[in-house]
Amino acid sequence: xxxxxxxxxxxxxxxxxxxxxxxxxxxxxxxxxxxxxxxxxxxxxxxxxxxxxxxxxxxxxxxxxxxxxxxxxxxxxxxxxxxxxxxxxxxxxxxxxxxxxxxxxxxxxxxxxxxxxxxxxxxxxxxxxxxxxxxxxxxxxxxxxxxxxxxxxxxxxxxxxxxxxxxxxxxxxxxxxxxxxxxxxxxxxxxxxxxxxxxxxxxxxxxxxxxxxxxxxxxxxxxxxxxxxxxxxxxxxxxxxxxxxxxxxxxxxxxxxxxxxxxxxxxxxxxxxxxxxxxxxxxxxxxxxxxxxxxxxxxx
Amino acid sequence: xxxxxxxxxxxxxxxxxxxxxxxxxxxxxxxxxxxxxxxxxxxxxxxxxxxxxxxxxxxxxxxxxxxxxxxxxxxxxxxxxxxxxxxxxxxxxxxxxxxxxxxxxxxxxxxxxxxxxxxxxxxxxxxxxxxxxxxxxxxxxxxxxxxxxxxxxxxxxxxxxxxxxxxxxxxxxxxxxxxxxxxxxxxxxxxxxxxxxxxxxxxxxxxxxxxxxxxxxxxxxxxxxxxxxxxxxxxxxxxxxxxxxxxxxxxxxxxxxxxxxxxxxxxxxxxxxxxxxxxxxxxxxxxxxxxxxxxxxxxxxxxxxxxxxxxxxxxxxxxxxxxxxxxxxxxxxxxxxxxxxxxxxxxxxxxxxxxxxxxxxxxxxxxxxxxxxxxxxxxxxxxxxxxxxxxxxxxxxxxxxxxxxxxxxxxxxxxxxxx
Numbered sequence: 001x002x003x004x005x006x007x008x009x010x011x012x013x014x015x016x017x018x019x020x021x022x023x024x025x026x027x028x029x030x031x032x033x034x035x036x037x038x039x040x041x042x043x044x045x046x047x048x049x050x051x052x053x054x055x056x057x058x059x060x061x062x063x064x065x066x067x068x069x070x071x072x073x074x075x076x077x078x079x080x081x082x083x084x085x086x087x088x089x090x091x092x093x094x095x096x097x098x099x100x101x102x103x104x105x106x107x108x109x110x111x112x113x114x115x116x117x118x119x120x121x122x123x124x125x126x127x128x129x130x131x132x133x134x135x136x137x138x139x140x141x142x143x144x145x146x147x148x149x150x151x152x153x154x155x156x157x158x159x160x161x162x163x164x165x166x167x168x169x170x171x172x173x174x175x176x177x178x179x180x181x182x183x184x185x186x187x188x189x190x191x192x193x194x195x196x197x198x199x200x201x202x203x204x205x206x207x208x209x210x211x212x213x214x215x216x217x218x219x220x221x222x223x224x225x226x227x228x229x230x231x232x233x234x235x236x237x238x239x240x241x242x243x244x245x246x247x248x249x250x251x252x253x254x255x256x257x258x259x260x261x262x263x264x265x266x267x268x269x270x271x272x273x274x275x276x277x278x279x280x281x282x283x284x285x286x287x288x289x290x291x292x293x294x295x296x297x298x299x300x
Numbered sequence: 301x302x303x304x305x306x307x308x309x310x311x312x313x314x315x316x317x318x319x320x321x322x323x324x325x326x327x328x329x330x331x332x333x334x335x336x337x338x339x340x341x342x343x344x345x346x347x348x349x350x351x352x353x354x355x356x357x358x359x360x361x362x363x364x365x366x367x368x369x370x371x372x373x374x375x376x377x378x379x380x381x382x383x384x385x386x387x388x389x390x391x392x393x394x395x396x397x398x399x400x401x402x403x404x405x406x407x408x409x410x411x412x413x414x415x416x417x418x419x420x421x422x423x424x425x426x427x428x429x430x431x432x433x434x435x436x437x438x439x440x441x442x443x444x445x446x447x448x449x450x451x452x453x454x455x456x457x458x459x460x461x462x463x464x465x466x467x468x469x470x471x472x473x474x475x476x477x478x479x480x481x482x483x484x485x486x487x488x489x490x491x492x493x494x495x496x497x498x499x500x501x502x503x504x505x506x507x508x509x510x511x512x513x514x515x516x517x518x519x520x521x522x523x524x525x526x527x528x529x530x531x532x533x534x535x536x537x538x539x540x541x542x543x544x545x546x547x548x549x550x551x552x553x554x555x556x557x558x559x560x561x562x563x564x565x566x567x568x569x570x571x572x573x574x575x576x577x578x579x580x581x582x583x584x585x586x587x588x589x590x591x592x593x594x595x596x597x598x599x600x601x602x603x604x605x606x607x608x609x610x611x612x613x614x615x616x617x618x619x620x621x622x623x624x625x626x627x628x629x630x631x632x633x634x635x636x637x638x639x640x641x642x643x644x645x646x647x648x649x650x651x652x653x654x655x656x657x658x659x660x661x662x663x664x665x666x667x668x669x670x671x672x673x674x675x676x677x678x679x680x681x682x683x684x685x686x687x688x689x690x691x692x693x694x695x696x697x698x699x700x701x702x703x704x705x706x707x708x709x710x711x712x713x714x715x716x717x718x719x
Contacts, residue, residue, distance in 0.1 A: 017530050125348070230521050265526075270527060
């Protein structure tokens, strides 16, 4: 472990590689995390199937790519299909658990996650899949740092999507309705907002965002029907760290998480890369508890 | 009414008991048929590999039957395999083997697909003292339990990449360096199979006094190796070994290419199932891949002929294959071991057959078969193939090599080369 830290000190160029890789992939994590925060904040549903939406989107993108479509162009149809899928799921399942307590929605989405994993397994088989973006790799510092163009493209796309989402939430009628519902569903209903429709739209929007993230993942990493859980965990860590309704926070936390994963993989070894994410969740929760305790003391 | 019901129950029980006793005696050899049994993956995560294995079993059975079957005494018997679907889960394998043996009366067993299911199967065949010849469970832990009735025709997992270590030592010597100068980077998935592979590498590296500079364990659902590969870039090892099933090979293949990793020798398992040539093209050039069997090897037997002839026959018989998976070849070899045992034992007695199998010394198109006291095949080496000009070619061990090793491997991939 110390050896690895020493390398980073002696050859700082590798820091660049780790940071770049981490931050670029972190942008994709941010998408899934933002979707989670949206559903969590507006509907108070903690979606444990978040990562499986990502995988499903990825598989749909891969499927289209196999049939000759450029995977980047697959983003739009996949997002549309995932939106429709989210809509159906909302009316079938989610609608029935919104008013219930925490555990009902956790159980329902956990069940949904299992069904989706097995469904993907049946539909696409258990083999690992990757789509080829056809992009090049950029080389810097005499080959010491390499960045694939697809990561840059996906970073930019994630940024554009985030801006579009913010504008949509601020400016559009539906965006306003979503924010109103998140603040106080009952008041929104009294003022004529069709909250049922808002919920359905929010859930579908999340599904579409995850789908888009999945398509990007299919070109950067690999897909496997049972890999969704890793993305669910990441999304939960990010949202817990950033808090609900805090898009800049979600983005910063996601980019940070991406970088931390890379550093822990480098310093501690790949076996700790994901364990670090979970460890981080514990640290964040303890820290938040500590902050709250301090605030309580101040109030007293 | 009550009385009739009880009589009926009694009769039903009696007939069930009678059936249970009658079943086994009749079923091991039915008329002129010898029934082999296997609980194997038809559905579930190993469905494809299970099919590969089944096709291998069936092809050998068909060939043996076409050539007159197995002669025991002065009568010729045809082989037949009774399959059950273990749904790729070890618990099911054990259950179904119980059923094959105790209900269907099968006395001669062929293995399931995968180490995990074979691990579940072995205690059952041990319990009933039924010999099992398996072709698809490579974990070395299968052969450390003291099982008496388990025989495997394939090389065990710790041999998978050990040949790469030997090759690295050989190459170092050729370049005027000492084998102990070789520095190794390892990335292995944290699962029983890959850890076995790792144990073989570590043992052999120790033997040569090589230094292991990276020893990363990849989690089950890791889809990113870039941190490990960044370390590889920093430490510049002489040999990089990777094993993590298909996903490990896919991830490594892609990222080695993307990151322009220029280690002179790279070896990884599951190249074929990850289709690294098809997916990464020139980026896969020079990667070394261990295999149990290759159609270019000069093994041969009287049933199938040469490895190449087996290859052609297989592709002619089954559609949907571009190349013959080694899983199929070794499955065929397992059936050959059974046929050979019946012929030499001239008996259907399981104990006698077990001893006959233990004394097997058979040349097959798949390689030589000779079992250690633990039951694994010690006569057939793993061979290393290198990706050269978009194809897999055997480069080690040298007595089977069809091509010369390209060393150092062409640094960087297609994507860098075009820049």
